[in-house]
Amino acid sequence: HSKKLLDTAYIDILTGLYNRNKFLDDIADLTAQAQFNGTKLGLLLIDIDNMKIINDYNGHTAGDEVLKKSAEILKRFSKNIIKAYRFGGDEFLLAIKNCSSMDSITNVCDTVFESFNSEQIKFSGGIAVYPDDSEEPEDLLRFTDIAMRRAKKDGKNRITNFKPEMQRVFIQKLNMQAKMSAALLNSDFYLVYQPQFDIKTGDLRGFEALMRWHDKELGDIGPAIFIPLAEETGMILEIGDWVLNTAFCTLKNWQQKYSFKGIMSINISPMQLKQPNFIENIRNLLIKYNLNPDAVEIEITEGIMIENMNEAIEKLNSLKNIGLRISLDDFGTGYSSLSYLQVLPLNTLKIDKSFITGITEKNGIQANITNSIITMVTKMGLQTIAEGVEKNEQLQILKEFNCHIVQGFLRGKPMPEQNCAAYLGGKKSALISLETEKS
Incomplete structure (x- = not known):
């Protein structure tokens, strides 16, 4: 037995x-x-x-x-x-x-x-x-x-x-994961805001909220390092909630204090969008901060299309129906084709820095591609934002191409909240950019 x-x-x-x-x-x-x-x-x-x-x-x-x-x-x-x-x-x-x-x-x-x-x-x-x-x-x-x-x-x-180096990588990951959890508790994460300007008038269109992490031991840890790790470990959900809350709160603040009429653009990870309660969370935040959805732009990357295209489109349509703006980030760098643009409920298309960098070259290939993208999506009724604009020549060419919005170090670097507040309060010198740094 x-x-x-x-x-x-x-x-x-x-x-x-x-x-x-x-x-x-x-x-x-x-x-x-x-x-x-x-x-x-x-x-x-x-x-x-x-x-x-x-x-x-x-x-x-x-x-x-x-x-x-x-x-x-x-x-x-x-x-x-x-x-x-x-x-x-x-x-x-x-x-x-x-x-x-x-x-x-x-x-x-x-x-x-x-x-x-x-x-x-x-x-x-x-x-x-x-x-x-x-x-x-x-x-x-x-x-x-x-x-x-x-x-x-x-x-x-x-x-x-x-191989022993695999364990090193593994331990580093575990260590980073523990650090990330602690960073959320200790508020070691913070947001900076990069201004976006109308190319023709120079008026402020709004800001993109960008995440930063300062660790006491490791110093500044770039998003390119911690975001993929946060996605791999699932921590991106907590971090993403924190970003949404902080950006909504800041936006409300600016509207009340400075009658800010611009847009706050916030990046969303594919994992966040996949959460069953994501739409409801956004609705609750709009109510909590009493914000007009038109002032909020949800920025997505092509990554959301990989796994379940239909579900992603459905969710984005719900956001659009609530009245939020939707922007597609780094267009042209991944596997995205123009056919996506037909099916996604977008307001804005961001043209990646990699296109802008080569836009002034003599052979004009990058310039032609960029020009045709802008022309085509403008016909579709989308606004275009050029990212990573760092030279005046680039800005001039984009003006000729009728690109609408510029975002880049030339006109404005990502800034801490207090600089933005000072700038919105009328202090033009609070802006940090390549132009202001030269003068």
């Missing part, structure tokens, strides 16, 4: 393989054996690729079939030197014993990989080796996971060996 109980504690019902508990019991023996024989122990963590898609499109039974098929393949390999375990979810683990060299571990893993692929099953794998990578079982497991994640990141359907 106790044998039966042991079996259920150690056997995975679906696949009949040993489970994680059994591995955690076995690992001490496996490493002791390797140490005694002076051999290596290889651990291969296998994570089936795109399991979510298989389950979503073909139902969970299809997912279970893939797992059973995977287990069958692994059972073929389970001999004296190889033990297979199902780790739960779509993860399996192979322990490869008595290996004299790294090559023999690699050969086994390659053979397993080919067997899976020949059965049309793709997986990302991570290898860690005792004693080369560590002698501690917890470390080895963690390292297989880090290596497997790297394999996923590098494009899936491959096996990656653990």
Whole structure:
């Protein structure tokens, strides 16, 4: 009877393989054996690729079939030197014993990989080796996971060996994540505001709210570093809420104190837009700060189109119906085509700095492209904002092309709130720009 109980504690019902508990019991023996024989122990963590898609499109039974098929393949390999375990979810683990060299571990893993692929099953794998990578079982497991994640990141359907620098990157990430959480609590994040001007009249159109982070130890950490990390860890949701709240509050403040009639432009991450309550949050903020939606511009990047185009368009239409403006950022740098512009409910198109930089070159290719984009979207009824304008020649050309708005260091750098307030209060010298810095 106790044998039966042991079996259920150690056997995975679906696949009949040993489970994680059994591995955690076995690992001490496996490493002791390797140490005694002076051999290596290889651990291969296998994570089936795109399991979510298989389950979503073909139902969970299809997912279970893939797992059973995977287990069958692994059972073929389970001999004296190889033990297979199902780790739960779509993860399996192979322990490869008595290996004299790294090559023999690699050969086994390659053979397993080919067997899976020949059965049309793709997986990302991570290898860690005792004693080369560590002698501690917890470390080895963690390292297989880090290596497997790297394999996923590098494009899936491959096996990656653990390397110490991966752990460094991993620790840096964890460290940054902890710092980000603390930064939210301690208000180490702050917003700066970059002015946008009408090209022809020079009038202020409004400001784009941009996020900054000052860390006591690391100094200024750029958005290019922390935004992707915040998206990867999901922290972008809290940070995004903070940005919306702060920008709405500032806008209300400027309207009350300086009768500011301009626009506040706020960047939204694809993850924020995906949240079921996003539209409701925006509605509540408009009520909370008693703002006219026409003064708020939601700035999106082409990234929102990748996963679920229809859902994204639906949400943007809801925002548009509430009365907010919608702006598409860095147009022309990604995979966006003009066909997007037909389906997205936009008011404004931002032309990326990379176009503006080459606009004054002699051969005129960038200039022609920029000119045709401006002409075409103007016909569609959109306003255009040129980003990253840093030279007078660029400004003159954009004027000729009938671009509407300019944003860039030439006319105004991103500024702290107090500079903006002083500027709105009539103190023109509060503006920080390349022009004012020269004089």
